[in-house]
Amino acid sequence: METSFKLNRRTLLIGGAGAVVLAVAGQLTSQAAEPDVFTLASWTPLVGQQLKAGTAVVRLDSAEDLRRAPRPGEHADPAERFRLGFSLVNGAYPPDTIAIGHPRSGAVSLFITHSDGKAFAIIDRRGATLLPPTAAAPGSKGPNS
Numbered sequence: 001m002e003t004s005f006k007l008n009r010r011t012l013l014i015g016g017a018g019a020v021v022l023a024v025a026g027q028l029t030s031q032a033a034e035p036d037v038f039t040l041a042s043w044t045p046l047v048g049q050q051l052k053a054g055t056a057v058v059r060l061d062s063a064e065d066l067r068r069a070p071r072p073g074e075h076a077d078p079a080e081r082f083r084l085g086f087s088l089v090n091g092a093y094p095p096d097t098i099a100i101g102h103p104r105s106g107a108v109s110l111f112i113t114h115s116d117g118k119a120f121a122i123i124d125r126r127g128a129t130l131l132p133p134t135a136a137a138p139g140s141k142g143p144n145s
Helices: 009-033 040-046
Strands: 050-051 056-065 081-090 097-104 108-111 114-117 118-124
Touching: 009 118, 050 081, 056 097, 081 097, 108 118
Parallel strands: none
Antiparallel strands: 050 056, 050 097, 056 081, 081 118, 097 108, 114 118
16 A cells, blocks of 8 residues: 655645644643742742852741631632741842742742841732622621721
C-alpha cells in the first residue's frame, strides 16, 4: 500500500496551528511546575535563614498567617494573606522594594516597610476573588460597623 503525502495549504495551516498549541502548552506546563513564592508554605521553611537581598543580607524572622475566621455576614475567603518579617544582617535596605533571593525561585520582589533594621512585607492574594460587599440585613451590624 503506497501513501503519498501532499503538501498543500490546508496541511501547512493545520501543522502551524498544532505547533502553536504545543508551544503555548509547553510554556504553561513549565510555569506551573515552578514553586509559587506568594504562598505562606514557600516561606515558612525559611524562617531563621539568611537570604540575599540585593547587596544586603537579611534573616527571615517570621512568616505570620493573617487569615482570620469570617465575621457573621462576611464572605469567607480562603486566599492567602501573610506577613514576612526580616532583620538586617548586613548592608542596607532599599527605600521601597527589595529583591529577596528565594532558594527555589530566585529573586522575588517585595514591597517593604522598614525601620531600625527590621522590615516587613505583606502578601495579600485576595485580589479579584473578593465578592462585592452585600447589604447587611436591617438591624444588623455589618463587618465595618
